[in-house]
Amino acid sequence: MAEVPQYKIRELRLKANDIRRWVIEMTWRAKSGHPGGSLSAAEILSVLYFHELRIDPKNPDWPDRDRFVLSKGHASPAYYAALAMRGFFPEDELLNFRKLGSFLQGHPSLIVPGVDMCTGSLGQGLSAAVGMAIAAKMDNRDYRVYALLGDGEIQEGAVWEAAMCASTHSLNNLIAIVDRNMIQLDDFTDRMVKLDPLEEKWHSFGWNVFSINGHDVRQIIYALEEAKKSDNKPSVVIAHTVKGKGVSYMENSPKYHGKPPQNEEEYKTAIRELEEARRGI
Template structure:
């Protein structure tokens, strides 16, 4: 229980950090960063074997953020883990900053530049296959958006992962059901999403992607099935943690006003007070 409380507090702290980054920089993908915060928190503070003092350690687990636009939570986590100074977060999206609006592998801890959707899974497949060929035990994790599932390259990567029996690969879909132009089922229907991935040869598990305990459980026991890559459908709430941004498509890419920012910080601070 103490560990779960720590993870919940950390996720809330990361949300405070990312909303501050977006407010102060005047740009950012708010909704998706808030929805994937719990996933990143569990990966980096509980599951993945990484070392901020040695980010290029050969046996490290690999993480690829395929939904690269939701980078603010990623930057906040990497800074908090010590991959770069926290003070650098204040430069987010400013002139000459390396903390740009998508993951940039000039930053320690970032494996690959991402931005154009649909590429992350294929990159992760290559990394996982390399581990198998080199007899390495590291695992590869990637987070995709649900709107990203409309990209054909996602399904090419899915086929390859099953073909090569990459049970060291864990893909997570941030299933918040909203994308920039509306609901996913209106823009490009995805259901039955889990069955589609199963038909491609993957083991599929569905969880509440904003429930820390469920995420810890599903990510702590891998591979689920020997010889099969794992796909986690993480059902999340876009804009999670801030009342007025939750499930609002307009918060896909929006900067809070001064009043909204102050209210967001107040709500998140109150959530922290409960987590003692």
């Protein structure tokens, strides 16, 4: 495998930092939204949108484009930020997130340029991704389908229906990524439903499994490269992450699953910390 040049790694880390900055800005202005699981997915979305996906922002309906399904739809702030930064729509629109009149709905909708599937009710995105992957096989197209799931989300039984179905159909063009940030709305995931041994679960469902640090862009890139070599199985990347990553008071806190910065001071702290982190990249 070709070594990814350092400048590329740095660029992707900077993009992840930009995504985080937008997540804070958007949820602060909307006075609502889900920063915790958006911040944990920043590197994953950075790698997907600025390195991995075969997409053309000028032609969002290109039939041969790679598909991406944000199955954990509440991470929409990070997703919309990545789409805007990639050129699907003007970044200014991000300021209207969740506001009446904007196409930036609280959860991803098909009216947003670049969105391949609407999501929001957890546990459904992987099924849609399976449908897209089956369509690629039917039509002899070589696009791939990527789906990002939350770790809380995979408590939904329908995820495992889709997981069994994907391996039955040998969907080697399907790559799922689980944002394993250990926290859901009410509590830590393992206090709600035990998910471990998570890697073994996916493996036993017939998937290739890659377990990585989901904040290390190099590891994300390499895992996706390996996943693409599969000849007959779908692949899952278990991305171990920190909920609220990059904002000290949000890190590892269930409170900020679905709450924006609570006051001006929290907002400023978040921005300051992200700016400091940026200088270190």
